[in-house]
Amino acid sequence: MSTSNDPHRITDLAALRAVIGESNPAIEMKVEATIGEEARDFIARSPFIVLATTDAAGDLDTSPKGDEPGFVLIEDERTIVIPDRNGNKLVYGHRNVLENEHVSVLFVVPGTNETVRVNGRAELTRDPELMQRLAARGKPALLAIRVHVDQCFIHCGKAFLRARLWQPDSWTHRVRLSFGQMFARRTGGDDKLAELIDSAVETDYRDGL
Numbered sequence: 001m002s003t004s005n006d007p008h009r010i011t012d013l014a015a016l017r018a019v020i021g022e023s024n025p026a027i028e029m030k031v032e033a034t035i036g037e038e039a040r041d042f043i044a045r046s047p048f049i050v051l052a053t054t055d056a057a058g059d060l061d062t063s064p065k066g067d068e069p070g071f072v073l074i075e076d077e078r079t080i081v082i083p084d085r086n087g088n089k090l091v092y093g094h095r096n097v098l099e100n101e102h103v104s105v106l107f108v109v110p111g112t113n114e115t116v117r118v119n120g121r122a123e124l125t126r127d128p129e130l131m132q133r134l135a136a137r138g139k140p141a142l143l144a145i146r147v148h149v150d151q152c153f154i155h156c157g158k159a160f161l162r163a164r165l166w167q168p169d170s171w172t173h174r175v176r177l178s179f180g181q182m183f184a185r186r187t188g189g190d191d192k193l194a195e196l197i198d199s200a201v202e203t204d205y206r207d208g209l
Contacts, residue, residue, distance in 0.1 A: 004031070006141055012152060014173035014209065016021050021151060026039075031108055031153045031208060032079070032151070032152050033042075033149070033150065033152075034037075034078055034152065035074060035077050035078070035150065035152050036152065039116045039118075039152050040074055042107060042109060042112075042116045042154070043070070043072055043116060043158065044067070044069070044070045044074070044108055045070065045103060045109050045140070046069060046070070046072065046108060046109050046116070047067060047069045047070075047110070048064065048065070048066040048107075049065050049067075049082070049105055049107050050062055050063070050106040050108075051065055051082065051104075051105050052059055052104040052105075052106075053100070053103050053122075054096055054100050054102065055095065055096045055099045056071040061093050061184065062091070062093040063093045067083070067085070067136055069109075071115075071136065071177060072105075072107070073134060076130075078149045079148055080118065080126075080146075080149065081134065081144050081145070081147070081189075081209075082144060082145040082146075082147065083134035083141035083144050084137075084141060084142050084209070085139070085141060085142060085143070085165075086208050086209070093145075094124060094143075095120045095123055097123070097145065098124070101121040101122055101123065102119075102120075102121060102122075103120060103145075104118070104119045104120075104205065105118040105119070105147065106121075106155075111167075112167050113155070113156075113157025113158060113160040113161055113165075113166070114154055114155060114160075115155045115157075116152070116153070116154055116155070117151075117152070117154075117155050118149055118151070119149075120145045120147040120148050120149045120150045120151050121148045121149075121150065121153070122146065123145070123146050123148075124145060124146075125144050125146055126143050129139075131143070135149060151179045163168055163193060178194060179198060179201050180193065180197035180198035180199075181194045181198075183197050184189070184197070
């Protein structure tokens with residue numbers, strides 16, 4: 001458990017409610033145990049998700065995943081399937097699922113301020129028929145994360161509105177993250193090594209999707 005000397009630290013629900021206030025029962029009704037019609041349509045349009053997992057010790061991992069709109073399969077009103085493709089092979093999220101089945105998924109549709117949130121219990125599968133069904137760019141999925149839905153609801157758009165996320169006039173210049181420079185700095189390499197690594201990353205981005 002985290003420790004802090006902050007005298008204003010909130011440590012119980014009563015103190016939290018004193019600041020935030022009580023929730024509206026009508027709003028709580030939006031949380032469903034199944035994928036409703038509106039959420040189903042949203043998921044079918046979403047090209048990007050964020051998957052949160054946690055291991056047996058409670059350590060967390062959050063992973064972005066994306067593909068063509070509707071890449072997440074809705075098997076039925078209580079089940080979604082997330083395909084997994086070529087990546088960095090760190091398998092943090094997959095390892096977490098093996099230890100702790102509880103996951104959370106945030107669905108995003110570009111230009112839309114609302115999101116859809118799904119909480120549930122996950123398992124990993126390599127069912128060959130399913131891998132083909134989840135194929136993209138002529139390649140079957142490597143494996144899939146099947147999520148059995150416990151909660152599904154639409155989240156309001158206030159966070160995206162405050163961030164002005166979809167307003168181009170609010171965007172700063174593009175941030176370029178150099179894996180090559182990071183690796184070279186940590187290993188004592190030079191600029192040439194950094195350039196080689198960055199070139200390899202760009203090639204993988206182009207050919208390894």
